[in-house]
Amino acid sequence: MQVLVRDNNVDQALRVLKKKMQREGLFREMKARSAFEKPSEKRAREKAEAIRRQRKLARKKLQREGLLPAPKKLLRTR
DSSP states (O other): OOOOOOOTHHHHHHHHHHHHHHHTTTHHHHHHSSSSSOOOHHHHHHHHHHHHHHHHHHHHHHHTTTSSOOOOOOOOOO
8 A cells, every 4th residue: 555745744644544544444454353253253243234234225215315314514624
């Protein structure tokens, strides 16, 4: 993975690197490989993730159909 540092702005480069690693799933993989996960725990985790995904898809579908209000946008101030 490669990140360009422009104008010696290391902070921005670190933010970009962290975002890329998050998108690639590296943090999750490092956590998973740090310790052994029992097969029963793995099944439970995967089932919980699947339920979470289904709920998220259902929520987004309802928002698109106008049955649920869309989440409010956060105003970022700098």
